[in-house]
Amino acid sequence: MTDTSETKADATGSETPHRYTAELANQIEDAWQERWEREGTFHSANPAGPWAEPDDPRLARGHMMVMDMFPYPSGAGLHVGHPLGFIATDVFSRYQRTTGRNVLHTMGFDAFGLPAEQYAVQTGQHPRTTTEANMVTYRRQLRALGMGHERRRSIETIDPDYYRWTQWIFLQIYNSWYDEHAVRADGQLGAARPISELVEQYAAGDRATPSGQPWAQLTPAEREGVLAEHRLAYVSSAPVNWCPGLGTVLSNEEVTNEGKSERGDFPVFKRNLSQWKMRITAYADRLIDDLDRLDWPEKIKIQQRNWIGRSQGANVSFPVVGHDEQIMVFTTRPDTIFGATFMVLAPEHPLLERIVPESHHADVAAYQRSASTKSDLERQADTKAKTGVFTGAHAINPATGEAIQVWVADYVLMGYGTGAIMAVPGQDERDWAFATAYDLPIIRTVQPSEGHPEDEAFTGEGPAINSANEEISLDGLPVAEAKAAIIDWLADRGLGEGTITYRLRDWLFSRQRYWGEPFPIVWDEQGVAHALPDDQLPLTLPDVPDYSPRTFDPEDAESMPEAPLARATEWVEVELDLGDGPKRYRRDTNTMPNWAGSCWYHLRYMDPENKEAPVDPAVEAYWIGPREETVAGAPEGSRDPGGVDLYIGGAEHAVLHLLYARFWHKALHDLGYVSSEEPFRRLINQGMIEAYVYRDHRGQPVPAEEVEETIGETGDPTYSWQGQPVTKEHGKMGKSLKNVVTPDEMRAQYGSDTFRVYEMSMGPLEQYRPWETRAVVGSQRFLQRLWRNVVDEETGEVTVSEDPLDEATARFLARTADGVRTDFEALRVNTAVAKMIEFNNHLTKLDRVPRAAIEPLVQMVAPVAPHIGEELWSRLGHPESLAYEPFPEADPALLVEETVTCVVQVKGKVRDRLEVSPDIGEDELRELALGSERIRELIGDAELRTVIVRAPKLVNIVPA
RNA sequence: GCCCCCGUAGCCCAACCGGCAGAGGCAGCCCACUUAAAAUGGGCCCAGUGCGGGUUCGAAUCCCGUCGGGGGCACCA
Structure with missing residues (x-):
């Protein structure tokens, strides 16, 4: 029980000194944050290493490691968008603790890097000074939000004790x-x-x-x-x-x-x-293939696959006429080699030095020079207009035996494949464009589909044509078979081989x-x-x-x-x-x-004080070692790669942090330092909280909080600032857009619990949504009603009754407990909150709120609104924190409804409703429905085509 | 140009395997409390699911097309 809450509210002189106002909420929050820290409430247990607590009973009850992408502590502090993911992991972690699991959830700082340095340069201070000051602010803000982070495990990448191991790795x-x-x-x-x-x-x-x-x-x-x-x-x-x-x-x-x-x-x-x-x-290969064993958003997997850019094909050698040289090309379409009518080398290709005849030196050199001064940007600016020059050299197409021209052009990049291509205009749009521009021959080697334009390359599926020499014919073969056949032929003659190239560098x-x-x-x-x-x-x-x-x-x-x-x-x-x-x-x-620092911080969280190793192997194996079960969707028979149970962060790190961290982790795995093959087993990208941006007639953003909304006569809202009309749009939250709202402001205005409830009830975690301060009050009203269901606002007395639950309330409670548990497991906190509000509203309507109903509700609310949860729990007479109190179990008997409403449809339209037993038989229900007076009136004597029965919820009658 | 995700009430969002379109919240309106207002509480109002087809006894949900919003890839052979 917190003593502070009694006294100070009186000072307001109001008649409801014990109302759950922002002031009272803040007092409660301070007190519980203080107590959690003092008691080490969120400390988890390690099986080995410097913090070994092998006797902790939680070790036997399952483990759960939850992580956020740790923030870079900027000078501006947190705005309301930042904590969205942090709150979600906190809710999840707090819920997991009530299931008895040993939960590891902490938070650190990614404090090295360019932005820190730039901020320091701007403010004329040492980066360590500014970074450390910023971290103090972040820590204060996170604490004020009631995060159940295990403080002793927190790390900072700039701490020499931490980067000692970054250097070691x-x-x-x-x-x-x-x-x-x-x-x-x-x-x-x-x-x-x-x-x-x-x-x-x-x-x-x-x-x-x-x-x-x-x-x-x-x-x-x-x-x-x-x-x-x-x-x-x-x-x-x-x-x-x-x-x-x-x-x-x-x-x-x-x-x-x-x-x-x-x-x-x-x-x-x-x-x-x-x-x-x-x-x-x-x-x-492993970075691509192992994605299949991870529970990650498909979006991120696709980005990583694209970035790595694995493509299967063949390397083929084309002998240069008159030189003892070969031009090696990479192609994904070796089946089209009979249509290779010329070759193109990248301007930087080293072979050019040796194969360009005197007569063409000047042309080629001039082209190389102009290509070298183009930036990547310019080179990509106009991809349609192809430039290039003939080198004067020829090479032999190994399939046809014919001499073909060798060109140099900047649409071929030195950095990919071999820096040289066989140009197959018939089946490649770029080669087609080049061939038409410079009047080079075109031979189709895949039969285009019906109606394909005459003046375009055909890149689709079709049987090979014009593809035969004395030794081999591909004609008639579909693309995949033709590829296999020609690769075999080339390999037998030492002219080429199947190969894989990557875009990744x-x-x-x-x-x-x-x-x-x-x-x-x-x-x-x-x-x-x-x-x-x-x-x-x-x-x-x-x-x-x-x-x-x-x-x-x-x-x-x-x-x-x-x-x-x-x-x-x-x-x-x-x-x-x-x-x-x-x-x-x-x-x-x-x-x-x-x-670098973020490549391995997940490991250090597990064992931050270890002086012998980045992490004790037994500790790593315990927290994130491979599981018995693979994730949903993993290939049949595959092994689980292990990794952090839940990792939440923004999608912008798809091919940066998330790729690098996987690489380091795999290297450490190979070297025997970690048992897991992947760092993050399950990943969720939280959406971004956006904000409305209001602009004046010049398009300049005006302070969002000073904008007034008026509902016009048409019912549409209009907006004005200082009397002048402004426009409203969606945008990011940021200083320059003058629409920043901070958690500090929200805490002062409503309390942190209200803020947490609001952020969680705005919608699904993954979704982008606009911030709306005026809607926060809804969450506050919910907590106020919850409070009032326990505490008398005038006297501060606890008002719950010891009466048993009536039937309806008992069923409602069971339904709520069951639903909220499912929602928490699935991280659908928004719908969990809705269910709790519903149940709380039901309790409000009772004469007196029974303890047997409100206690489980308080427990359910606690992961989302932990301070009010603890406070009410304590006022209800429980001296211990409810952090580890087992989550309310729903009595299965109460989940079965006594009657259900069965919908009777005629041709899919609802025509009647029947109250029936949930275990009613199909036949019985059919008879009941057909016997209904309203239905008989509707269908009369008509013949029935069919009657669909989905007992016990639905009957659909279809007359002939 | 190609690929992916999303369009449900004025707004934010629910709706599990195709089965009564509405859980919750904001705003609005009415009522109670109040000298009054705010706060609080109670109640009411509000869409047929972007649009057009199709499959089905039945479609927000599945399929095709289209429009709008967001994201990714893009001279990668």
Whole structure:
């Protein structure tokens, strides 16, 4: 019982000092938040590790790990849109606790990264200062919302105790390679293995070095060069996304279709730079295939599949006429090879140097030059108009034996496939466009379907035509069979082979920014990288006077990245003993992208104090190890991959965080650090809360809360601000749109419980919906009625009766308990709230509210409105928190209705209703319906065509 | 251009496997309480499911087309 609630309300002098007002709600909320924290109410139990509590009874009753995508703590604090998912996971977690399960639900902060740094630069403070201040605000706001987070498990990615392990995982990945032949636990091939195993293979001569020289004869630098080709984290010099406006390079995932940076919308240029990459491509197949075993929104799965972009096809070699060279092409349509009438190379293709005859040098060089100055944006701007030039070279189509022209054109991209194509205008729209533009021959090799236009490529299904030589004929074969046949033929002659390519590229992992995890890598004087030994972790970020990045004119493609850490000379230049005596080294001055910290935080939540490992293996296996049952829709006979039970967050991370985290998790799995194959077993994307935006005649947003609504004579509302008319539209919630509403305001105006109930009853979790402050009062009224059903508003007395429930109330309660439980399980909190309101309204109409009815209702409400739930529970005489009180069970006997209303239809229209027993037989019901007076009047003597009986709810009579 | 999701009352949303279109909330109107207003409580009003076809005894639900909104992919061979 909270004493505070008694006293202060009196001060208002009102006649209802014990009414559930915002003030009273706030007092109750403060008191319970305080008590939950003091008592560690939400602490969960670990089976092993530093927090081992093997005797906790919950360990035997099932486990449940629930997570939110943790926030980046921005300077603006939370607005009402942010907590939607957080409240949903809190409701779910609180419900799960009442079922006896051991529930892990906590919250951390994704506090490294560009936005934090930009905010710090803007405000002239150190990023750590601003970030920490922001986290204080977030923590206060989350606490005020009544989140049942386990505070002691909270992590911050910027905490050296945390990023020590981020660096450690980086080193595990760095010190690994992908062994295509390694056998995984499920019998499949391919797994990350320690790089030492590869070194052994080279040293023993089981694997040839690229140069053919024995391993022992290679210099350390040469060896390192060989290993870099295999390491899962490696440095390579290659074209990367350079963003002068941000002063850093970016991963492909961080660049938009338009060739701009995802953050800031600055132009991005391709520059050849030496950068860290992660070999995520080694996992391309598993990242695609394992999606089938996850309970994720189909939308996200599709995005990941598209992004990885696996396509099956063949590599085919075309000999160059007059040269001892082959042009290797990748095609998904080897069946159309008889229609390959010319070839196209990307402007950057290395073979051009060697095969272009003197006569065409100038043309080709000029074309290459013009292509190189085009940005990606320009290259994509007009995809219809194809440009290109003839190289003067010819190649032999291996199927037809004919010499065909080799062209260079920028519609072929160096970065995909082999950078060269066989052009098949008859079956490819792009090739058709090019062939018509430059008057190149077209041969159809698939019979177009009836009515297909004469002047277009045919990309559909059909029998092969014009596809035969002396050895093989594809004619008449459907596409799939023709593919298989031609691949066999090509393979037999060593001309080609079936293959798979991917759109996914390796993950560019270094950034030239200050506010991130430093790489635990030093470089020696020969330019060889060395991993820092474990005992030198964490490598902390040095304090530098100038942490701001060197940024450039966003359009300055020629600029070069400069890492801020390079300026910290004393930090960079070090003398270390890495086993062969003290030597001088230079530290790597890059920092990791902000995605690094979020790749593994789910693991740290489980075991945040562990000093020996990122997570104790027994703890990981307990919380997220593979389950007995696979998720719904998983392929027959597949193994469960394990992972967090429920993960809720926005859909915008589909190919960023969610892809990266899966990759790291799989690497850690291969290396034996985790038993689960996937980090997040079930994922839900919460919708966004939008807000109305009001604009004046100039289109400028005006403060939404000052807008007045008037209902006009037509009944349509009109809006005005300071007397002038404004327009209303849907939009995001944001400062610049002047429509931000914060949870702090809602708490002051209504209380946090009301706010939580409102957010949850706005609609399904996944849905986008507009915020409407004036509707919040409905949720407050519900809680007020609930309160009044227990507490007298004038005296503060508890008014419940000890009488048994009447029949109707007992049935209503059973129905409600059953429905609310089902809704909570399925995360349909909106309909659960509706059911509770209904039942509460029923109780309101009774003379006195029976304890046996209100107590279960209080328990049901508590996951959504936990403070009022606890408070009423306590006032009803229970000294213990209700957090672990078993959820009300519905008596099955009461769920069976005594009578049900049976609808009698004639030709599908409802004509009569009958009250019948729920277990009435079909025949009996048919007779009853046909005997009904109203029905007899309607159908008279007409013959009956059929009578459909769906006992006990429906009879449909169809006269002839 | 291709693919996916969503259109139910003035508004936010329910309706499980095709079976009475309405659970809940907001707004509006009426009533009670009040000197009055607010707050509170009680009651009432409100759509035939974007549109056009089809399947079915029966369609918000399934199918086809179309319009509107949102999202994804897009010179990826």
